[in-house]
Amino acid sequence: MPHIKNALIRYRIIDKCIRNKYNPFPTKRDLREACEESLFGSIDGNHICDSTIEKDMFAMRMEHDAPIKYSKLERGYYYEDPDFSINDIPLTEADIESITFAAKTLMQFRDVEMFKQFGNAIDKIVDRVSVADDENANQYIQFENVGRDGGSEFLSPIFEAIKQKLWIKFEYASFVTGELKPRLVIPLLLKQYRNRWYLVSFDDSKQDYITYALDRIEELDVSKEKANLPIDFNPDNYFKHAIGITSGNSAPEIVLIKASTVASKYLDSLPLHESQKIIEFKEDSVIFQLNVNISEELIREIMSYGGELKVQAPKELLKEIQRRAKKLLE
Numbered sequence: 001m002p003h004i005k006n007a008l009i010r011y012r013i014i015d016k017c018i019r020n021k022y023n024p025f026p027t028k029r030d031l032r033e034a035c036e037e038s039l040f041g042s043i044d045g046n047h048i049c050d051s052t053i054e055k056d057m058f059a060m061r062m063e064h065d066a067p068i069k070y071s072k073l074e075r076g077y078y079y080e081d082p083d084f085s086i087n088d089i090p091l092t093e094a095d096i097e098s099i100t101f102a103a104k105t106l107m108q109f110r111d112v113e114m115f116k117q118f119g120n121a122i123d124k125i126v127d128r129v130s131v132a133d134d135e136n137a138n139q140y141i142q143f144e145n146v147g148r149d150g151g152s153e154f155l156s157p158i159f160e161a162i163k164q165k166l167w168i169k170f171e172y173a174s175f176v177t178g179e180l181k182p183r184l185v186i187p188l189l190l191k192q193y194r195n196r197w198y199l200v201s202f203d204d205s206k207q208d209y210i211t212y213a214l215d216r217i218e219e220l221d222v223s224k225e226k227a228n229l230p231i232d233f234n235p236d237n238y239f240k241h242a243i244g245i246t247s248g249n250s251a252p253e254i255v256l257i258k259a260s261t262v263a264s265k266y267l268d269s270l271p272l273h274e275s276q277k278i279i280e281f282k283e284d285s286v287i288f289q290l291n292v293n294i295s296e297e298l299i300r301e302i303m304s305y306g307g308e309l310k311v312q313a314p315k316e317l318l319k320e321i322q323r324r325a326k327k328l329l330e
Helices: 006-018 028-040 050-064 093-107 113-129 152-164 261-269 296-303 315-329
Strands: 068-071 076-079 166-173 180-193 196-203 208-213 217-226 253-260 277-281 285-292 309-313
Touching: 006 028, 006 050, 006 076, 028 050, 028 076, 050 068, 152 166, 152 180, 152 196, 152 217, 180 208, 253 261, 261 285, 296 315, 309 315
Parallel strands: none
Antiparallel strands: 068 076, 166 180, 166 217, 180 196, 196 208, 253 285, 253 309, 277 285
């Protein structure tokens, strides 16, 4: 996705403030509050800090030749050339496309509970790039539909519990029987996979890392008791060898997959994992190697190709694929 140039919006807000003849010489705080109020609907400093404004003004000077000066007498900023305006420097087509694309992406999450606090910001950005009012937008670009996630009401309290290192308790429904069972865990990481939210935690009763789907959680209770985080948990490494949501501290395995000529093109253009690489070209096939955890998600990805992929190693994975294929035939 093109990188959204958020600063471009702030530049124009800063420019407008400096050129405001009814409130001249805005302070750094004035500029920060104007940007934050315009984009986020608040002025508490939780979204934009003073250093961001400093960097913005420096970039405006360097990239757009904005003659921004500071008046010690007035204790505020002004343009040395009173006729200067950054609005005279139009956005490039690439800038507009980047902002439009990002704004359209943000629109997908506006109704998810955890992101409602940013709803005003999303509306502001969308209004500025006229995505919301473009009746023809869907004729040119369609995004995956992200509906309301089950369990999304728990995102905010769990997120706060992770930050504050607090125990949480909840009832968890069995996927098979639907029976509710109590869980006491240390929340470690929230992860989204295929439009569903999951909690990676250290389960006290199991003394192990367990992943729970938020849409099967009920009666969440955040304790005030501090938790000692597992010393061997590293969120950057936990899913390093994972495909999907199934992971852990188990060692990854070398997986060899033989793909037909057509399937190899799909697999090469959309890798199953970042470790995927081609190790051999044959006349009618290609051999791929992956260094991953063996998981349900991996098995389903392989089977989704039908008979165009063949597992060559490890043998246990091959046997499981064969077992499921036989069950399909039956």
